[in-house]
Amino acid sequence: MARTGRRPGQTETREDILAAARNQFGERGYDGATIRGIAAEAGVNPALVHHFFGSKEQVFAAALDLPIDPAAVLAVVLDGPRDSVGERILRLFISLWREPATRTPFLALVRSVSTNAQAAAMMRQFIERVMLARVADALGVPKLRLTALISHVMGIAMMRYIVGVEPIASAGEDELVALVAPVLQQYID
Incomplete structure (x- = not known):
């Protein structure tokens, strides 16, 4: 289970979440990937994914570097x-x-x-x-x-x-x- 709260020390949490999102979307496709799965792979709480990116669509847009919302x-x-x-x-x-x-x-x-x-x-x-x-x-x-x-x-x-x-x-x-x-x-x- 992912730990809650802020990670100690210098953090690359946002980049870790993006890497996990790219992997999850790549392996499972858009439909199969979930915020919970992305968070688990990144080792964070799902609320942190929402904090950085908002919705699943926004995580996807960031993961693919879409220049639009x-x-x-x-x-x-x-x-x-x-x-x-x-x-x-x-x-x-x-x-x-x-x-x-x-x-x-x-x-x-x-x-x-x-x-x-x-x-x-x-x-x-x-x-x-x-x-x-x-x-x-x-x-x-x-x-x-x-x-x-x-x-x-x-x-x-x-x-x-x-x-x-x-x-x-x-x-x-x-x-x-x-x-x-x-x-x-x-x-x-």
Whole structure:
């Protein structure tokens, strides 16, 4: 059983929890990993995991070094009129890929999930169970449509920010939104 209270001396508790989380998510997947299991492997009380990271989603985001808070993404997507969901999603994605502070971790994540089956499985479970399921339920949209929407947005990110294909790479953000947001909205409608 994990000890309670603060560890004596210099502590790397946060890093120990992250290492345990990466291992637990890697071995058990998103669904199988638990806060209790992560805490046990790190040798800490589950309350300490919650103290450092909050929810299981937040532990996952930190373990994979996601540059976003999943709850904040869901709030952006779901807060506002239904007829502008496509535009909100596209503007959010563009803003995340535009900024080097978030683009760099996204690039690393894309590389990880495209070359490592374990990372891909973890990310797939997270997207399916946490992001897609919640948005689909909240909007009453089939998951297939949302998956197509995400694929569309990821394709734009790939062409614009990774491969740099013109003219999409240098198109103005408002021009891109005017062109693509109505198409994304079709997936929702």
